[in-house]
Amino acid sequence: MLIDLHTHTYPLSWDSQLNADELVERSKAAGLDGIMLSEHDWAWNPDDVRALAARHNFVVLHGIEVNTDGGHVLIVGPARYTYAMRRPAELARMVREADGAMWGAHPYRRHYPQDWDDEAACAAAVERAAANEALQ
Numbered sequence: 641m642l643i644d645l646h647t648h649t650y651p652l653s654w655d656s657q658l659n660a661d662e663l664v665e666r667s668k669a670a671g672l673d674g675i676m677l678s679e680h681d682w683a684w685n686p687d688d689v690r691a692l693a694a695r696h697n698f699v700v701l702h703g704i705e706v707n708t709d710g711g712h713v714l715i716v717g718p719a720r721y722t723y724a725m726r727r728p729a730e731l732a733r734m735v736r737e738a739d740g741a742m743w744g745a746h747p748y749r750r751h752y753p754q755d756w757d758d759e760a761a762c763a764a765a766v767e768r769a770a771a772n773e774a775l776q
Contacts (some may be wrong), residue, residue: 668710712744
């Protein structure tokens with residue numbers, strides 16, 4: 641099963657031009673089996689997610705992309721966004737309590753090496769990313 645776990649819709653996220661129905665239809669056309677709606681610091685109403693899935697006969701999951709102090713983190717479990725999620729330790733606690741899961745949305749974004757051809761610089765970038773509290 642192929643599911644895109646990092647999607648956004650317009651007008652809820654600035655980095656999408658597709659409404660939810662268009663996103664589902666294009667995802668189906670691309671051969672995906674499902675998507676997870678993961679807007680920035682905003683949670684879809686679970687009933688609306690179920691209705692979207694039923695309307696298109698397609699797997700649609702409920703998630704959130706949280707902008708933490710350590711970078712963007714994708715989560716499933718908590719049903720709504722709260723500002724406290726910006727602190728990685730608090731976010732991890734909330735996800736654990738909801739029996740959810742979390743992972744880095746783009747874990748190396750803040751840790752790119754200066755020179756991509758320098759093997760040592762790339763290794764150092766991985767080390768910096770691994771030390772990020774939000775990714776632990």
